[in-house]
Each structure stands twice: as structure tokens, then as C-alpha cells.
Amino acid sequence: AWSSEACSRFADLSESRDLQATFVSEISPETFSIRLLETSSDSDIGQVLVDEGHALIAEPPAPTAAEPTAPTELQYLDMEVGQTYKVIVSYAESPYVVWCQRTEYRTEFDQLASGMALKYASPAQIPLLSNPSVESVCAVLYAYDQTWCRGVVQSVDKDSQTAEVLFVDFGNIESFKLSELKELLPEFLTLPAQAISFSMEGISPRGGGDDWSAEAIAKFQEMTVEGVFLCKVVGEDQDGYPAAHLLDPAAGNKNIGYEMARIGLADGPVMASKPQASSPRFGSNHAPQSGSHSSSGSGSQPGSQSGSHHGSQSGTPHRTTQTYSQFHSQTQQKTSPFHSQKSSPGGSPYRSPKPPRGEGASLSFTHPRIGSGQAYDVFVSQVVSPSDFYSQLQSSAMNIDNLSAEIEKHCSSSEARKVSSPRPGMPILAQFSEDQCWYRALIKATPARDECTASFVDFGNSETVKLSNVRELPPKLINLPAQAFHCTLFGFSAEDSSPDVTSLFMDLVLEDSIRCFVKSTSRGDELPLHAVELTTSKKVSVLEALTAAKCKPPTAQRGTAAVSKTPPVLRIPTNSNVDVCISFVVTPGKFYVQLMECYTTLDRLTEGLNQTYQKQSNRKEILPKPEVGAFCCT
DSSP states (O other): OOOHHHHHHHHHHHTTSOEEEEEEEEEETTEEEEEEEETTTTEEHHHHHHHTTSOOOOOOOOOOTTSOOOOOSOBBOOOOTTOEEEEEEEEEEETTEEEEEEGGGHHHHHHHHHHHHHHTSSGGGSOBOSSOOTTOEEEEEETTTTEEEEEEEEEEETTTTEEEEEETTTOOEEEEEGGGOBOOOGGGSSSOBOOEEEEETTOEETTSSSOOOHHHHHHHHHHHSSSOEEEEEEEEOTTSSEEEEEEEGGGTSEEHHHHHHHTTSEEOOOOOOOOOTTOTTSSOOSOOOOOOEEOOSTTOSTTSOOSSSSOEESSOOOTTTSBHHHHHTTOOOOOOSSOOOOOOTTEESOOOSOOOOSTTTTOOOOEEOOOTTOEEEEEEEEEEETTEEEEEEGGGHHHHHHHHHHHHHHHTSTTOOBOSSOOTTOEEEEEOTTTOOEEEEEEOSOOOSSEEEEEETTTOOEEEEEGGGEEEOOGGGTSSOOOEEEEEETTOOGGGOOHHHHHHHHHHHTTSOEEEEEEEEEEOSSSEEEEEEEEOTTOOBHHHHHHHTTOOOOOOOTTOOOOOOSOOOOOOOTTOEEEEEEEEEEETTEEEEEEGGGHHHHHHHHHHHHHHHHHTTTSOOOOSSOOTTOOOOO
């Protein structure tokens, strides 16, 4: 048992202080083993108790045999000879160096991207990567769309304190300050790296030689920027990487490589050498052979338009069982002089590096992947009625702010051009009449002579704008998915709507942080329509509030889940560092903490409880059947 002196000393050290808690392990859904640091002095409170003789160091329990081993290294995927895969091209340096993502992992990858957005939303709480070196796995913020991604350090320059980082889920390489590299939390090591490198089979640079022309590279990127392709692996190139035909199902399985040759930007066919049946490079369980990998030959140095894939090799890497770091320790990565934009991990479908050129040519917005059965923190951005409104993910708030700044900068520059041939479905920049600011939009209907209807894709509202207030949308501003997604309140019938109901709905959801649970998704007229349950920051069910306000009862739906009367339990991943304060102490072995990031929500909840129960003080509010575990308000 804890002594009274230990309890008193622990209270002195922890109460009314700014603390950081490291959640070491979860003992039960509501109980954690944590390590407490007093932030002003950076002292470990547990260690202070030990040093002063109030406590002993407890040995952590040994894991049982049944506990799964957490991954410690990033694994990676491959493609086997003789197989055909559905892929999305995520980055193309040239037809010889192409990176793709296999579509069967799309759902898991979307979940990983969403998880990283949530966990890294407060980057100050994530430790910096200690001792960055080649092969170090890290998390980095992609500057263009403010998205956190997984990376592997390729090189470190200690003089400039910078590092080259490969985005392992996309294939491109960017330079970062060492102070911008964050630890990759273990939970994000489970999914293998999604980017797989291959070379195009059957073609070579026009006129011989090893270097692809800038025109050929640009055309190849344009041909592969959109859509799902079939990647048919027929062999391996001279460096041991998959050699494949890339077929476009949307164009009758047109061979992209042969199309490059047909239009005069490549020579073909050129056949890659085929591996022997016993080759350990694909599908074998043999360990990789030792050997060195060095650049050789014209055009194979980093930064060139390469004639070889990644450099010659004398060994044969075992690509199906190696870790990513092991594999990359045997290869040299190259950066491209034609530096392309990375696709966005949060969007669906994924966008590839180089968008097509020209006024609105083939440009289209992607949309955030909103999964049924998932809960999101959102802002409601536009309301027509409870059965017709638009929401934005709170995790994208910084994206919207940065995008708005980029749009205003572009539209105030000489680069902003008026739209000469407006047409329905064309992405544009339009000036909103109320604030005179510029926003991304789509032309919804056939434009009149001097005006058009613009739908603002990041908010959900529409209005008629003068064509003089419309500008071309540059490709660099379309990579970020449209931020508004279409919703309807689950359990509410459009027949029950009225101006009063809509007004109450707006009072409940606008200017508030809303918890949104997606019950189902259906095909809408233009966008997917998500049926959602909404809860306000004061933990008020929006549907229940509309009903309680004597609105017409909502239409009953079979299978509608009852609203939970049990407050949700905070889910905090192990190894998380969170700012906390002590709310109640029993002993150093049993105490309660509150998350500092929840203070605003807690204040709102307290205010809501006071307002609700003060107004109802003359009514019977006695808990009808008190029992152990029942929640109440006192």
C-alpha cells in the first residue's frame, strides 16, 4: 500500500502543474499506465518519488506468447512476374523509373492516411527523429497539401542540416530540414510501403541512348496522370526491377508504351531479359545474395533522366521478404530534374504527379474518402436543410487556410488568366460576392453570355458569378481534394423539413465542432451522399434535439441504432505523448488526468449542463433506477 507521505508528495508534485503524460500501456479500456513529466523542469515525477525513497521501480510485465509482436521496420510490396495488377501511377520520373500503388490496398492506405492526420495534428507532441541517418524511417509534412506522410531518409547533409527523404507510399523525393523529421509511430509501420518501382517494357528513348527527352517524360506523365491501369509484369529489367506493360482499360487496354512509340516519342519494341525460373528476385524464399550496387553508364547518376532504372547491381535483392530499409541499403535512388507533385494520400481516386496542361484540360477535383462506419470531427459549412448539407473534415482546416492563401496570391498576380471558353464541369477560381475572396469552384450549368453558376467545392454553396470574376484554375491548385462532402441527417425525412426545423438545425451545427458518424453512403446526383449522425460539442444528438423541440417525428428506419446513453471512452494509443493535468489523486498508483486539448470541449459541456439543468430545475430529473454503472448528473 502507498504511504500517506508518498500520496502527499505525489499530490505536491503533480497537482496544479503543467504535465506531459506518456501512455505506456493500456491496462483496461479506462485505465492506463503512464509516465509523467513536469514540463517546466522536465523532471520525471515517478523518478523523483523513487529518488526520495517513496517508491520502487516496478518491472513491466513480460509479454505473453499470445501477444502479437509490433512491427519494428517498414515492409514493402512487390509485383511477381506473370501477374497483372490494378495500379495507380503515383510518380513517374521517366518511363524507366515509374512508381505505382496497388489498388487492393486503397482502403487500408486511406485509413493509414486518416490516422496519421489525426495523430500528427499536434506535431509538437510527436518527438523529432533522433539521429537521422540513411534508411531512417520517419514522418514528414508534405508542404503543398499539408499532409503527413511516411518517409525513408536517403541522405543526410550535416553541414546544411538537411536530409533527402523518399515518400515511400508515392516514390518522389523531397528535401527537409532535420528539425522537420518526426518519429514514425509504430502503429503506422503495419501497412507495407505502398510505392512499387518498375520500368516500362518494350520501349527505349527515341534515337537510341539512355536519356529520355523532356517531351517524352512530360507526355508519359500526362498519359498516366489519371485512372487505374493494368500493370502486366513480363520480366525484369537489367537492374532486377519489374519490367511491365502498362495498359489503359479505359482505352480498350491500350499499351501506354507502344502508344509512346506510335507517336514518335520512343523506340520499340525492346524486350527486357526474362528471369530464369529459379530466380530469387520474385516469389522466392531464398535470402538475398550479397553484392554491391553502384551507378554506372551514361545517364545513371542521381538527378539525370536515367537510362538505367536505379543503378547496376551484382547481387539479386529478394524483394518479397526484405524490409524497405534493407532493400534501399542496396540501391541508389535518383531525384528527377523534372520535379513533379506528389499525389495526395487522402484523396480518392489518387492523383498522380503531373496534371495535364491547358485551360481546364482534363482537370477534375478528387474528393475525400469518407468511410461508412467511421466517425469524424467536422465543421458544417453549408446548410440547405437537415437532409441536404455539406461538411468539412476538421483535420483539413489547415489545408483550407493554406489553400486560400495560395489562391489569393495567385489571383493577385499576373499569372491569373480569365477563362476564355467556359463550359459545364470546368474547374475554375471564382470570386464570392459576400467577401470578395477567391475560391475553387466548378461551373455547374451552361454559362450565359457574361455569367455562370459556380459551385464552391470546398464549402458546398453555389451562386451566379460574372465571367469577369472567374479565372483559370492552375493545375497546382487542384491536387488538394475538394473539401466539402455532401451529407443528409440519418433518420430524418426530407418531408419533415420546414423553415423552423432548418433554422434550429443551423443553430445546432453551425459555428460548432461536430462529431459525425457515417451510417451509410449512396450515389448522389453529383457527389456521394453520406447519411450521418451528428453530435454537437455539448454532446447533444442533433436528431434528438430536433425531435425534442416538437418538430415532426423523424421517419422510423429499420435497423436504426439507439442513441447511446453512455459517454464515449477516450481512446489513447500507447506511446502517445499528451499534455495533461491531474484532476483527482487517490494514490500514485491511482489517479485521474484530463487532456489539455479537451479543455475547450469540457468547458462547453459544463456550460451546457448548467444551462440545461438550471432551466429544468422545477422538473423531476431524478434518475429512475439508480444502479452501479449508471451515468447521472449531480
